[in-house]
Amino acid sequence: MTSRHPVTTITAMNANHVLGLAHSAAAVKDVPPGAGGFHVGIIPIALLLFVLGGIGYSVSRARRGRTSAQHDDEWGRREQRPPAAAPTAPEPSGVAPAHDLGAAPARARRDVSFERPAGGWAVETHGLTKRFGSNVAVNDVELSVPRGSAFGYLGPNGAGKTTLIRTLLGLTRSNGGTTSLLGIPVPAERSRALAAVGAIVDEPRFHPHLTGRDNLRLLAAARGGDAARRIAPSLERVGLTERADHKVSSYSMGMRQRLGVASCLLGDPKLLILDEPMNGLDPAGMHQMREMIVSLADEGRTVMLSSHLLDEVERTCDAVAIVDRGRVIRQGPIDELIRAAGTASVQVDCADPARAARLIDDAGIAAGTSLTDAGLTVALPAAASRELVADINRRLVAAGISVYGLQEVRASLEDWFLSVTTRLGEQP
Amino acid sequence: MTTPAPAAEPLLSEERSPVPPGRTPVSRRLGASMPTWPLIATKHLELRKRRGLMITVAVMLIGPAVLVLGLRLAFHLFDPAHYGPAGDPSTFDAIVNLLAEFGFIIAAVVGAAAGTTDLNDGVFRYLVITGRSRLALYLARIPAGLAILIPALAVAFSMVCLVTAYEGTPQPATVSVANGVSVPAQLDQAQLQAWVSAHPRQAAQAFAPSPVPGSGPGRPTKAQDIATEYTNYTAAEDAQLNPAANEMFKIGLWLALEVAIGFLVGLGLGALTGQRTLSTILLIGLEIIVTPILARVQIPYFLNGQRLDVGIAMDQLRPAALAPATGPGPGGLLFGGRGALGIPLMPTWAMISVIVGWIVVWSAVGAWRMMTRDA
Numbered sequence: 001m002t003s004r005h006p007v008t009t010i011t012a013m014n015a016n017h018v019l020g021l022a023h024s025a026a027a028v029k030d031v032p033p034g035a036g037g038f039h040v041g042i043i044p045i046a047l048l049l050f051v052l053g054g055i056g057y058s059v060s061r062a063r064r065g066r067t068s069a070q071h072d073d074e075w076g077r078r079e080q081r082p083p084a085a086a087p088t089a090p091e092p093s094g095v096a097p098a099h100d101l102g103a104a105p106a107r108a109r110r111d112v113s114f115e116r117p118a119g120g121w122a123v124e125t126h127g128l129t130k131r132f133g134s135n136v137a138v139n140d141v142e143l144s145v146p147r148g149s150a151f152g153y154l155g156p157n158g159a160g161k162t163t164l165i166r167t168l169l170g171l172t173r174s175n176g177g178t179t180s181l182l183g184i185p186v187p188a189e190r191s192r193a194l195a196a197v198g199a200i201v202d203e204p205r206f207h208p209h210l211t212g213r214d215n216l217r218l219l220a221a222a223r224g225g226d227a228a229r230r231i232a233p234s235l236e237r238v239g240l241t242e243r244a245d246h247k248v249s250s251y252s253m254g255m256r257q258r259l260g261v262a263s264c265l266l267g268d269p270k271l272l273i274l275d276e277p278m279n280g281l282d283p284a285g286m287h288q289m290r291e292m293i294v295s296l297a298d299e300g301r302t303v304m305l306s307s308h309l310l311d312e313v314e315r316t317c318d319a320v321a322i323v324d325r326g327r328v329i330r331q332g333p334i335d336e337l338i339r340a341a342g343t344a345s346v347q348v349d350c351a352d353p354a355r356a357a358r359l360i361d362d363a364g365i366a367a368g369t370s371l372t373d374a375g376l377t378v379a380l381p382a383a384a385s386r387e388l389v390a391d392i393n394r395r396l397v398a399a400g401i402s403v404y405g406l407q408e409v410r411a412s413l414e415d416w417f418l419s420v421t422t423r424l425g426e427q428p
Numbered sequence: 429m430t431t432p433a434p435a436a437e438p439l440l441s442e443e444r445s446p447v448p449p450g451r452t453p454v455s456r457r458l459g460a461s462m463p464t465w466p467l468i469a470t471k472h473l474e475l476r477k478r479r480g481l482m483i484t485v486a487v488m489l490i491g492p493a494v495l496v497l498g499l500r501l502a503f504h505l506f507d508p509a510h511y512g513p514a515g516d517p518s519t520f521d522a523i524v525n526l527l528a529e530f531g532f533i534i535a536a537v538v539g540a541a542a543g544t545t546d547l548n549d550g551v552f553r554y555l556v557i558t559g560r561s562r563l564a565l566y567l568a569r570i571p572a573g574l575a576i577l578i579p580a581l582a583v584a585f586s587m588v589c590l591v592t593a594y595e596g597t598p599q600p601a602t603v604s605v606a607n608g609v610s611v612p613a614q615l616d617q618a619q620l621q622a623w624v625s626a627h628p629r630q631a632a633q634a635f636a637p638s639p640v641p642g643s644g645p646g647r648p649t650k651a652q653d654i655a656t657e658y659t660n661y662t663a664a665e666d667a668q669l670n671p672a673a674n675e676m677f678k679i680g681l682w683l684a685l686e687v688a689i690g691f692l693v694g695l696g697l698g699a700l701t702g703q704r705t706l707s708t709i710l711l712i713g714l715e716i717i718v719t720p721i722l723a724r725v726q727i728p729y730f731l732n733g734q735r736l737d738v739g740i741a742m743d744q745l746r747p748a749a750l751a752p753a754t755g756p757g758p759g760g761l762l763f764g765g766r767g768a769l770g771i772p773l774m775p776t777w778a779m780i781s782v783i784v785g786w787i788v789v790w791s792a793v794g795a796w797r798m799m800t801r802d803a
Binding site for chain 2: 166169170171172173190191192193194195197198199201203204205206207208209210214215217218219220221222223224228263267
């Protein structure tokens with residue numbers, strides 16, 4: 001298109017010609033240079049308001065997306081598939097009975113040695129301290145996590161579990177003490193140490209506007225090496241392959257947790273640190289996460305998880321450290337701690353408690369008996385099986401004592417935990 | 429025949445395969461401060477997939493050019509008797525000035541988003557946990573963000589240049605200077621002096637000084653400085669002639685620098701505050717309120733302080749072929765737009781120092797905060 005209106009002089013646009021639509025040949029006239037100028041007027045203001053509105057809309061949309069995803073449990077359940085390493089016969093209810101005397105644990109615990117290994121502990125701290133003003137969140141922590149174990153870091157809410165993990169990973173600076181991961185000092189050689197560590201802190205967070213796969217690409221690019229090659233296997237491992245190309249904003253909490261585990265696996269970690277991995281999960285999700293943790297530990301990786309869910313730690317971990325008010329008050333293999341916590345017992349409701357007590361004491365099958373207002377309490381030896389309860393019943397019936405009921409009472413990690421920890425808000 | 433096994437996840441092994449000769453171990457690369465190409469590419473992806481942000485970039489950078497030029501082209505096409513050609517110098521100046529204003533603002537918006545998105549989405553700590561240097565994480569955002577802004581700016585500016593060059597008014601052979609006097613176009617200073625000598629009467633009218641009380645109206649003076657005449661002549665020429673290709677190139681570079689500064693300052697401020705909205709509002713305020721005021725009003729004993737504003741330094745760097753956003757009188761964006769400096773110019777070294785200082789200081793502040801922030 002060429003001009004059919006040759007002009008000799010052209011004015012600058014004026015305020016009435018914002019878009020220049022009236023800039024016709026008729027409007028062309030002699031005006032001294034610089035006397036006009038582009039009067040932007042209402043258009044830039046409108047565009048500016050449009051931009052600010054767009055920003056506000058984006059923020060509110062992102063918030064809505066997060067909220068809806070957190071309540072999107074139904075979808076999450078439909079899409080959940082058992083991970084590759086999960087057993088084919090999950091528990092029907094998804095939750096095992098909490099006080100099932102003599103029930104076999106979900107798996108046999110590994111033998112955990114607290115002798116110092118040659119390559120150093122998976123996690124080791126000495127005198128680690130972190131303060132926030134006058135509040136001591138991590139208080140002179142001495143922690144040793146054996147390699148190749150599933151290790152629970154157990155404590156009530158507000159005990160400083162997340163702060164310890166953040167300090168271990170160099171996310172926040174400590175106020176004192178030393179830390180090493182896989183025998184490598186942190187923060188001095190933080191990059192080298194973290195190259196073999198995967199972690200979820202607090203809760204897994206991702207860019208909600210990106211797909212699960214894109215989020216993993218982002219993290220893999222930060223990790224470098226072979227991490228990008230592990231995206232697909234990691235998604236497969238956690239059962240998210242089919243939803244990998246959906247935006248994370250549409251994920252349920254359980255799916256985000258699994259995506260978090262997938263992100264941990266990108267670095268083929270020797271050590272995984274999971275902070276409250278069961279948070280926000282429904283029973284099926286908890287079961288899957290539990291199996292995932294066990295399978296990771298079975299591969300020889302060290303899994304350190306923090307939790308306030310005693311039952312989960314008891315089911316999942318080989319060893320545990322109990323933390324209260326920022327201080328580690330006990331640590332060791334779980335079996336040893338439970339034994340130290342006391343024996344299980346059976347409450348016997350029978351016709352003649354006194355004779356029943358003598359009978360059981362004479363048989364030497366119990367650790368002890370005691371008579372209370374409620375009846376007879378029989379303390380069982382450590383590692384007693386369910387058969388012992390049946391044996392007590394048989395002996396009483398054979399002796400002609402009418403038995404009305406046997407109530408199993410188990411001294412669990414929970415009992416011991418509650419006895420050694422202070423509740424939040426109480427004075428130590 | 430067996431099919432090859434699919435690529436499996438590398439197994440955990442205490443005895444990992446040794447690093448091939450000549451390659452750096454991953455753990456050592458993670459600590460390096462320079463971002464890798466995949467990291468830059470994924471940061472670019474992360475920004476690019478923000479639909480609202482990309483729409484804003486398109487509307488702010490490409491929208492004005494499309495809207496103004498599109499309408500002018502359409503109106504001229506359908507009613508050439510009443511509507512002139514789409515491209516002319518004043519339209520060029522107007523759109524380029526708008527690109528400069530909006531370019532800085534949208535660059536600040538993108539920069540603030542790039543500096544805060546990982547923090548706001550809670551992803552920052554997971555990037556830190558990878559062991560990657562925090563400095564590398566910060567630096568990766570610079571090419572990633574500029575790779576979005578500069579192409580968008582290039583598209584808009586190319587449209588303006590193409591329309592001006594191919595759909596504009598034919599270049600006049602003369603330039604109207606003053607009092608209806610036309611002077612041949614494209615003269616250098618010596619040629620203008622020769623023309624003045626050859627046409628003293630017309631020159632007297634064309635370059636008449638402002639009437640002084642007591643003197644004759646518009647009477648030319650022999651002491652008229654040819655340099656002043658040439659300045660007036662080139663100002664008239666800039667307003668009436670399309671910029672030459674090399675001038676367009678300079679203007680394009682100046683626009684790119686304006687956008688780059690906006691992005692880097694937004695990135696640094698966003699990383700420092702961790703708040704996208706606050707950073708955006710502060711920088712919009714700087715661009716459309718603070719800078720125009722500081723550029724026009726000389727504050728006593730604060731001239732050097734005013735000169736520390738990067739917008740003023742950039743206005744001084746503005747290519748001569750680009751007229752200011754406003755001439756005398758009202759108009760412009762809020763406080764009058766950019767480009768018309770009402771304060772004494774600063775030395776060139778000071779201007780460059782201010783521009784470089786803003787880039788370096790804000791980048792350093794953002795990187796420092798990113799490296800020291802609790803994740």
